[in-house]
Amino acid sequence: MADGRAAAEQLDMPAATLEEVAPSAAGVSKSRKPAKQTWAVAIRKDWRLYSLLALPILYFIIFRYLPMAGNVIAFRKFQPGGSIWGEYWVGLTYIQQFINDPTFWNVFKNTIILGALTLIFSFPMPIIFALLLNELRSKKFKRIVQSISYLPHFMSVVIVAGMIFQLTSLQGTFNQLLAPLTGGAINFMQQADWFRPIYVSSDVWQSMGWGAILYLAALTTIDETLYEAARIDGANRLQQTRHITLPGLAPIIMTLLVLNIGSFMAVGFEKILLLYNPLVYPTADVISTYLYRVGILSNNFSYAAAIGLFESIIGLTLVLSANALSKRLVGTSLW
Template identity: 70%
Template sequence: MTTDLTIDASSRNTSGLETVAPPIKERRRRRRSGQSWRDALRKDWRLYTFLILPVVFLVIFRYLPMAGNIIAFRRFRPGGSLFGDYWVGFYYFEMFWNDPTFWRVFSNTLILGALTLLIVFPLPIVLALLLNEVRSRRFKRAVQTITYLPHFMSIVIVAGIVLQLTSLDGTINQIIRAVGSDAISFMQMPDWFRTIYVGSEIWQTVGWGTILYLAALTTIDDQLYEAARIDGANRWQQTWHITLPGIRPTMMVLLILNIGSFLAVGFEKILLLYNPLLYPTADVISTYLYRVGIASGSYSYSTAIGLFEAIIGLTLVLSANAISRRLVGSSLW
């Protein structure tokens, strides 16, 4: 009988400790984290002051303008109330939902975004892996310089070069005539626009993206390659089992960021390249918003479309981050 009472008392004490201990540990952990945060701020307050201007910039130019999204649900007229004159609910969302033009530009945005993600995104990785195998530093630096210089060109200059190359008297048509074929009106045929756009993106962005991956490659321990060579691994096996896993966190972060900007296809370049003849394949959400919002003055309608695009982008970022964290173990947060 005494043994049973003792067992019951010990079980009650144990259960009581189990229910009381976690809150105590949690409070201690929070107290320690709060103290460590204050200690770090007190110790490195000079470094934290550098965050003031970026935070103020983000608040003023990124977060405060979000209040303007309210006009997606209100009737806005220039010269009237800053947040619209009266409530209309989902009227403007129903407008673009039933607008065939919107779905055309939405499909164009998806196609251009998918082509950019599937073609342009892997190329810097491939180029970085190839340059990593080059033993001549002079040749490696020359290739890097040639490939990333287009990144620093203005979009206007890039668009001008593309228009010049693809014009009827441009370099490409001169080569086509030289081989005995007829000239092609590239910028008047909608079927050619996606190829031209993706090609210009490759030329302009691949070299710059390679720099990030080359920097990530320098963090891989050379002893891993030595151990792999001792085990008899060839160059392809070393790349597959050492190099790619070594740069995987960088790859996943950049992939998540690219997925987040999936619908934000290059507005400036498309606006400078396209014309009404190319609308069937070149008109995307951003250029459509420019026409109906700024050019036509339909601010509430364009705000509703922009809010819809932002929600989709946020959903894609959160989904990609969750999938990456679950499957790969690398994520933004």
């Protein structure tokens, strides 16, 4: 077949056509290929390489695939201390239970709202930040700004939560700044209305600098001659950004958008768990925090597993569809 292709290229003719006219040639080259290696041969020859795989594969089976299979308890009665696969089948009981659970629908709504707000605010900010950095002439200033902007990414979510409590406390900076406007101190972390703005703005703070790295890398790969040509054509800097820079960034933007849509439902569970309290549940409680309370704090493992499975399936569906969409629209795919 390889020979056929090469010949077709020389003849400037599609390979398929050539195979049709000369099926014998393709047949001959196929028979020349070495026989497909069997597993036994491959393992005997390369057993040392396969032995390196043993521990990691064991890891994936135990800590990744067993829990996936463990979701079977969403359909089986589970008793703490009993079998991890549950005791007996209960069918769709737990699925029906959460479909009829008003709290579930509230946390579902909260998850979608927080996911959407994060996508709207946290996704574009690194792009804008990278574009602004790109306009700096001083390399040194650029490097300093960048280095500082990564810093929040390396902080434990516990520290981030601690800082949020500090800034939003009754005596904190936010209240000091707002005091002339509001008259009195606002107890930010006790008010449901404030949870979303605080959550999203802290997310932007954490992710903006780090998120810009890939865009900055992509910016350096854009062909400098394109800008020169545009300048000769009289394009100003804004036009250059619109017609050269942004199209140059489009593939990486698409890829990251797919990844972000895929993790849409995986809102910052740990941060919410650290920040929320019953007073802000109406806006702060999300699927993962709810199932954590139902499952681990109240021991309804099967019910919580049913909710978790539902969430994972939505997550998987989102990645697959976002990827299919990006493949069709811009031809970039994650795999």
